[in-house]
């Protein structure tokens with residue numbers, strides 16, 4: 130089981146679209162995939178189910194928020210209880226891999242506030258215990274045996290570095306950073322990586338403190354930057370975008386050689402609440418690549434994380 134967080138501070142760079150479509154493509158290729166929506170905007174959730182279905186069947190007690198809340202109330206529930214296996218997706222995959230989901234909730238933003246007040250402690254031992262137990266929450270949840278069956282778990286993170294996002298990074302083996310090829314989108318990547326390093330160091334410093342309880346260290350690896358929304362001219366990215374790609378190639382995180390192309394008509398035609406999921410173009414034994422570039426990006430991903 131590999132856990133991968135899809136993250137970028139910058140909003141609207143294609144995190145959710147990439148999570149949904151990479152997950153679908155991996156599942157179509159035979160992998161057992163779980164997607165976790167960790168964003169209070171819940172756009173990944175609403176790419177797979179309608180708001181009506183969400184309200185009726187999930188909102189009250191089957192979202193990632195209910196799981197965090199139950200823990201705070203001292204009545205933990207199993208994270209695996211939240212897994213949904215939509216039949217519509219099963220039909221599309223017709224026995225190949227699987228694509229399961231854990232949905233989000235618009236109220237997840239309050240969970241961040243609840244967790245933040247729990248950090249700290251009167252003694253070093255107490256501070257360690259609080260820091261580790263809060264940051265390890267998702268990681269601990271994913272230790273249930275039900276999750277071992279997955280080849281890969283993709284976590285769609287919100288565009289911030291709040292505590293819920295940090296729980297995703299702590300739980301992750303790998304971090305994937307989608308970006309648009311423009312200055313504002315690429316500016317924040319250094320800052321993001323510095324914050325990931327700092328979180329890793331803080332966590333491991335606490336883990337090393339000898340207070341009697343053994344804590345495993347973490348090592349989330351930045352597996353790559355993937356460009357989304359590339360415009361091509363003459364078989365390659367347009368000149369202005371090429372400059373940003375070159376610029377990022379000089380950084381320490383690898384840049385995927387393949388990228389997602391911009392396709393305004395596909396994305397504009399999507400329902401207001403949904404991201405078009407590539408599965409729509411799949412039939413039992415073939416698929417049309419509705420998201421241009423997805424197959425190459427998936428190849429890069431499979432190599433990078435060793436799937």
Ligand SMILES: Nc1ncnc2c1ncn2[C@@H]1O[C@H](COP(=O)(O)OP(=O)(O)OP(=O)(O)O)[C@@H](O)[C@H]1O
Nearest residue numbers: 140141142143144145146288358390391392393396
């Ligand atoms: N390849 C693409 N071509 C054109 N439009 C795209 C493409 N990928 C995503 N979009 C559109 O760009 C917008 C942002 O995409 P998405 O929601 O995936 O980004 P995000 O990084 O998850 O945003 P947020 O930070 O709000 O979570 C959406 O309207 C989506 O439909």
Ligand SMILES: [Mg+2]
Nearest residue numbers: 144145168172
């Ligand atoms: Mg998103």
